[in-house]
Amino acid sequence: MEKFIRDNVHGEVYIEDSVFTDLIDTDEFQRLRRIIQLGGGQFVFPSANHTRFSHCIGVYHVICKFLENSEIDKHISEKDKKVLKISGLLHDIGHGPFSHTFELVTTRHHEDYTVDLIKGNTQINKVLLKHNIDPEEVISVIEGRHDNQIVNSLVSSQLDADRLDYLQRDSIGAGVNYSKPDIDWIIRNAKVVEGKIVFASKTMNAIENFLLGRYHMFRQVYEHKISTAFDNTFKMWFKRFKDLYNEGYNFKNIESVDLFKEVFENKPMPLVKYIYLDDYSMFNLFKILKTEDDEILKDLSDRLLNRKFLKVSYDMEEKEFEKMKSEFKGNTSYYFDEVTIKDIFIYKDVNGKKDETIYILKNNKLNNLKDLSEILNIDWKNNIKKVYIFPKYNVE
Structure with missing residues (x-):
């Protein structure tokens, strides 16, 4: 063919x-x-x-x-x-x-x-x-x-x-x-x-x-930072969804709960459920859960549905973050977080036990790319970032 x-x-x-x-x-x-x-x-x-x-x-x-x-x-x-x-x-x-x-x-x-x-x-x-x-x-x-x-x-x-x-x-x-x-x-x-x-x-x-x-x-x-904000809003949304399940909350939409039952119980999601999920089904789920009576789940569902994500700051002072958290009128555990973004390596020739070397053939001899490259031998700064997550506005 x-x-x-x-x-x-x-x-x-x-x-x-x-x-x-x-x-x-x-x-x-x-x-x-x-x-x-x-x-x-x-x-x-x-x-x-x-x-x-x-x-x-x-x-x-x-x-x-x-x-x-x-x-x-x-x-x-x-x-x-x-x-x-x-x-x-x-x-x-x-x-x-x-x-x-x-x-x-x-x-x-x-x-x-x-x-x-x-x-x-x-x-x-x-x-x-x-x-x-x-x-x-x-x-x-x-x-x-x-x-x-x-x-x-x-x-x-x-x-x-x-x-x-x-x-x-x-x-x-x-x-x-x-x-x-x-x-x-x-x-x-x-x-x-x-x-x-x-x-x-x-x-x-x-x-x-x-x-x-x-x-x-x-x-x-x-x-x-917007991508990071989406990720962390999604994480907070799921945390609230899971906590309500474990607290015995009476959901209106029991089918949505059943879909994630195993994950809520820290078990692997069955394959038949997993392959049902895609971006479309998740956006539909945000719409469905926006109709629940729980104000936090409603709010986080709306944020994901309409791009009103939690805010992200890479340069906020910890004192400012703690002050904002102390003055917040809602439940801080679903709106405030501190996360770390890992190092970004330009080149890493060993990953665990795996040889990740890029080999360059020069004068009939194998060389590690980093031994020949001036760029890769620059003293790059540490790229670990502490990220503060917080809401743009209070939840009444």
């Missing part, structure tokens, strides 16, 4: 095997159309409403581009190439509503649900078996456990198909120019040496630009 998908980032995406179209046509994959890639970022940048659906197809495309490089292609078997492409297509299948935001309130990460969707009683699992693809092998690639380390690196590393797609896609969606990685140049000059994907020394500027672009995207887009 032959099919083309037209994409605003990569142009034409070529699909050459029915296993990919069959996977895209599953209910579980179509659900990704209803999950916004940037979560709270959509409330900052009006055009940042692209989805996990388009991103997953983009990752598939970037992997295909890597395989057009004969220096990489020859190190991967035909069987593993298909598994690799499927892994790129399915790597984010387990994301919940608002992407990473939903992980603030659940007992499991989206990677766990990705595994469940691939090996569980799902349409995706049935498609894989129909095409004689071992679901466990797909999972091994997504988790970085595949026997071929080249395959693992293309899906999960510091310079993988995932990042090469989302940085450019998010930049275009947000309407900013912080990140436009030179994908073709980087991929064309990649090869395999000593069982590792390495890059020619002439790609150093392009790779530094990629890393700096990612850094600036985190500072200006992913950690924008």
Whole structure:
């Protein structure tokens, strides 16, 4: 078969095997159309409403581009190439509503649900078996456990198909120019040496630009204060929802409560409930719970529904925060918080036990990028931020 998908980032995406179209046509994959890639970022940048659906197809495309490089292609078997492409297509299948935001309130990460969707009683699992693809092998690639380390690196590393797609896609969606990685140049000059994907020394500027672009995207887009405000308002909303359940509150809308019953009881959400959820169903839930009699739940639901999020400050004095809290007329536990935003690393060659090194081939010798790059050896300031969360106005 032959099919083309037209994409605003990569142009034409070529699909050459029915296993990919069959996977895209599953209910579980179509659900990704209803999950916004940037979560709270959509409330900052009006055009940042692209989805996990388009991103997953983009990752598939970037992997295909890597395989057009004969220096990489020859190190991967035909069987593993298909598994690799499927892994790129399915790597984010387990994301919940608002992407990473939903992980603030659940007992499991989206990677766990990705595994469940691939090996569980799902349409995706049935498609894989129909095409004689071992679901466990797909999972091994997504988790970085595949026997071929080249395959693992293309899906999960510091310079993988995932990042090469989302940085450019998010930049275009947000309407900013912080990140436009030179994908073709980087991929064309990649090869395999000593069982590792390495890059020619002439790609150093392009790779530094990629890393700096990612850094600036985190500072200006992913950690924008409005996005942070949405995340923390959502967290407070869920906290109130859960507390009311545990206090035996008599909800008008019992169906909404049943949907989250397991999470309220600190148990994993059943897969059938999890895949029911998307951004659309959550906004509908905010509308429903806005009709409850509890004033706090009503207020927080309205804030999420109509972009009246709690405020965020990176530079407030603690004394000012405590004074505001002491003068507040409502229940402070649902309106005030202090959170820490983690460090942003431009480059990190070790992540736990995992080798994340970007290797540069210079004078026939493998080098760690940071040993050659002047930019990466700048003494970057500590980026840990203490963030204060508070309401813009009192709740009477």
